[in-house]
Amino acid sequence: MTVIDCYSCNREAELDQLPPRELISYDEQWRVVHATGSALLGWLILTPRRHVMEMAELSDAESADLGIWQARLARALTEELRVSKVYVAEFGEAPGFHLHFHVVPRPRDLAVERRGPGIFGLLGRQDDDQVSADDRDQLALRLRTRLST
Known part of the structure; x- marks a missing residue:
């Protein structure tokens, strides 16, 4: 049996202990989840619950x-944050990554240079611009309510 060192799979194994920001909603x-290190509230990550590395590996149901x-x-x-557009992207270039999709709200007033692929400049932040865990949890709970209806 091969042991996989995968962040997403490790978090999946702790499903019942995850904070709201890491368990906004799920199905089988x-x-x-809300992205970490984002300067943009609402930057979501949609990830398969089983270890998948390429889109071609998804089942028909997935x-x-x-x-x-x-x-x-x-x-x-769009409803919660009143944004004008939502981007969806998947690149997966890091070795050994777990397939995931970025679902990114684009605020109406976002600078032109941050639009399109430039929005990724708002991810991977380690500074004070990072959205707090508390803000991510609060949004997660509001989104959870919206998604349950």
Whole structure:
């Protein structure tokens, strides 16, 4: 048996202990979390609940649910944050990564240079611009309510 050192899988193993920001919503195949190190409130990550590294490895059921999740998350973010657009992206270039999709709200007043791929400049932050865990938890609970209806 191969042991996988995967952050997403390790968090999945602790599902019942996760804070709201790491368990916004989930079903049998997908889990929604708020990104860490983001300067943008509402930067969500949609990740398969089983270890998958490439989109081609998704089952038909996972693939079908993927589109539904992406649309539901885009609607929830648009309604909750009153954003003008929601981006969805998947790159997966890091070795050994767990497949995941970025679902990113674009605020109406976002600077032009931060639009499109430039929005990734708001991720990977280790400074004071990072959205607090408390703010991510509060948003997670509001989104959880929206997604449950």
